[in-house]
Amino acid sequence: MMGRLDNKIAIITGGGTGIGEATCRRFVEEGARVAIFEISAENGQSTANALRQDGFEAEAFQVDVRDEQSVAAAVQQVIDRWGRIDILVNNAAIPGANKFTHELSLEEFEAVFAVNVRGVFLSSKHVLRHMVEAKSGAIVNFSSIYGLIGNDDLPPYHATKGAVLLMTKTDAMCYARYGIRVNCVHPGSTKTPLFMKAGETYPGGLEHYLDMMKSKHPLTLGEPVDVANCVLFLASDEARFVTGASLACDGGYTAQ
Numbered sequence: 001m002m003g004r005l006d007n008k009i010a011i012i013t014g015g016g017t018g019i020g021e022a023t024c025r026r027f028v029e030e031g032a033r034v035a036i037f038e039i040s041a042e043n044g045q046s047t048a049n050a051l052r053q054d055g056f057e058a059e060a061f062q063v064d065v066r067d068e069q070s071v072a073a074a075v076q077q078v079i080d081r082w083g084r085i086d087i088l089v090n091n092a093a094i095p096g097a098n099k100f101t102h103e104l105s106l107e108e109f110e111a112v113f114a115v116n117v118r119g120v121f122l123s124s125k126h127v128l129r130h131m132v133e134a135k136s137g138a139i140v141n142f143s144s145i146y147g148l149i150g151n152d153d154l155p156p157y158h159a160t161k162g163a164v165l166l167m168t169k170t171d172a173m174c175y176a177r178y179g180i181r182v183n184c185v186h187p188g189s190t191k192t193p194l195f196m197k198a199g200e201t202y203p204g205g206l207e208h209y210l211d212m213m214k215s216k217h218p219l220t221l222g223e224p225v226d227v228a229n230c231v232l233f234l235a236s237d238e239a240r241f242v243t244g245a246s247l248a249c250d251g252g253y254t255a256q
Helices: 018-029 041-053 068-082 106-134 155-178 193-200 206-214 224-235
Strands: 009-013 033-038 058-062 087-090 137-142 180-187 246-249
Touching: 009 018, 009 068, 009 106, 018 033, 018 041, 018 087, 018 193, 018 224, 033 041, 033 068, 041 058, 058 068, 068 106, 087 106, 087 224, 106 137, 106 155, 106 180, 137 155, 137 224, 155 180, 180 224, 193 206, 224 246
Parallel strands: 009 033, 009 087, 033 058, 087 137, 137 180, 180 246
Antiparallel strands: none
16 A cells, blocks of 8 residues: 655654654654654654654654754765655744743743744755755645734744744745745644643643633644644645645634
């Protein structure tokens, strides 16, 4: 039986946990070989080991997406290992400080941009060189529902996700001539380990937090695999006529 990503080589940043980990698994289940770019060597290796134990091909690379030398070296290792890169998923991101704008330090503001925007730029820059040469490729960037709407928290995070949305559209226009597609996903609240941990500190505890968040999503809260399936579609040849698109994976949050 043919997989939707048979023989594709994919890089997934932040692939060691949460939605990134779920995306790695869905990709290998559909025939891809996956390079996991992860700042946590432990998380990256744990995911790679689990996938290999299940008979899939995956390699972990310790990468700091904020650092150009780190990104460039890891991309070259992938090329040396597999000869090409067909797919890049820019998933790595941090929420940053939860303060209003007037309370933020410059360092707190810039720390979020370093991962969420510079990281997307650097990973795309070094992968696109190879995709341009091959005249094919697919990039899926992670924005957020907060790249589409506002909320009363995390101002730097929201700003970065808006930036990723416009980076996606611009790169889609720039690289269509080379047969390269660039799209983004906008996840709503998803039950990742980070999300569940945040819920434990909510007044009334995790159950109250989940009930509150479910009320904002007409369908319900998402599981990591729900978002991973959206990424899978955009990365696959099924989406060969799709570029510059924004796919909301949010249980109806932004439809309200």
